[in-house]
Amino acid sequence: MLSLTKTSSRQREILEVVFRNGWDYMRGLLTGGKASKPQLPSPEVLRNILIELGPVYVKLGQLLSTRPDLLPGRYIDALSTLQAQVPAVAWPEIEVLIRQQLNGPLEEIFAELNPQPVAAGSIAQTHKATLADGRKVAIKVQRPGIDLVIAQDIALIKGLAELVSISDFGSDFDLVALADEFSKALLAELDFTQEASFADQLRRNLSTSRWFDPKQVVVPQIYWNLTNKKLLVMEWLDGVPILSSSLSASQHLAGSRTNGTTDAAVVAEQRRAVTTLLFRAFFQQIYIDGFFHADPHPGNLFYLDDGRVALLDCGMIGRLDPRTQQILTEMLLAIVDIDSQRCAQLTLQLAESSPRVNLARLESDYDRMLRKYYNLSLSEIKFSEVIYEVLDVSRNNKVILPGSMGLYAKALANLEGVARTFDPEINLLDQIKPLITDLFRRQLLGDDPLQTLLRTALDVKSLSLQSPRQLELLLDRMTSETMHWNLTLRDLDPLRRSLDDSANRLSFSIVVGSLIMGAAIISAKAQTAQLLVPSNALFAAASFLGLWLIVSILRSGRLRS
Structure with missing residues (x-):
């Protein structure tokens, strides 16, 4: 294991930053002293530590902000602003790096x-x-030496x-595996061809839809002949971040009256159209495609000059x-039905692992949350907060959910935050409720109902043809007494061992009692010294065996049971 207490410039810098910001628990671990009760620093202290440690740790903090399944909401909020x-x-x-990565002269x-x-x-x-042909492009260049x-x-x-995994602080999570996961995510961001592939896949998925106009959603085109691991060349899109475009976008969409004034009602309607477009586009990504832009913060959602909406920076995909x-x-x-029992069942179905989960407590926590x-209407509910609370309930009950759930919750939170700022009256549930019926229909019938119906008909036909033969075999085996039942009873072995121990002790007790009674009979009828010897021997053996039996029962801890 790498020791963080060895002297090196970088390790000393980490120690200094931790000490300066007053994270007492980590101070104890790093100095080899006795650490206090395991605890995270406050969200503000953690944020300051990551900022002071530099760009890589800022990126680590940004990745942590996508894991509300691991950290409470106040930490996610603090790290999201990193x-x-x-x-x-x-x-x-x-310029030197660009020239090195190009296949020809830059000029x-x-x-x-x-x-x-x-x-930057x-x-x-x-x-x-x-x-050279006049097309405008954006060139994303990796910082020299960042690898x-x-x-x-x-x-x-x-x-x-x-280091932390061997303490009580790391007992609830596999921190080594988590560090490996974040390390892979960091290394993946160094390969721009991966981001380019994500962008192409996202563009293909959004090119067709029955819920929105695909022509209104744009993902930048990738110029693969100029793209490699350290250089990403993509289509330049003229526009501004969606939140800073509220006024100009509304004016563009609504137009102006002859007196130069903008109709506020039309502006509100057009803002609602933009937020509806975003919600439906992300709803399709998450629930239909299973491949979604996981970082829709305000800087990655652009309102273009031609009225379309662009999704930028596809480096983080869920x-x-x-x-x-x-x-x-x-x-x-x-959640819409306020069904705590169903929420608990679905959480356990979703879990990667859930050792010793108390189902009654899980249902109770969901009931308290919901x-x-x-008494709230759908328009008053912030859906992203509900999802965060679902993750909190899971975390408090030691239910470990897949890492994709963190990206799912973070994407919804970012999306709802942007939408509420752009259109304060919007509500995610109001937007997606009309689509839920369509989604359930798709899950039941598939994309092609006729194909699903034919497949079901073939299954029914196969079952109907096989059933008589299976029934005949069953009756034949029952009448010929050749049927065998294979039953598996859980936790039967411990019960069997317990019964065996009880039976052995009972038998042993009977033997000890018999020895004592035999010794007593011989002793009562003994007329000579020769008969007293076996009598005393039997008494000694019975006493020894009886004492051994008592000690055995006491050591098993089951004397009271």
């Missing part, structure tokens, strides 16, 4: 390339450029996870398998 405060890399260094590929970045992050920065920094910090993160999609769909219905919504 942004790496890093200056842009100087243009000469960026022949780009007619224009702006040396000033339009955005912890792993990459983005520049605007124009291709070495991430490799070094990943080693430290894994060492810290191993996946849901069909079984999980079905469970989550039923969970939606159970009771708050008994």
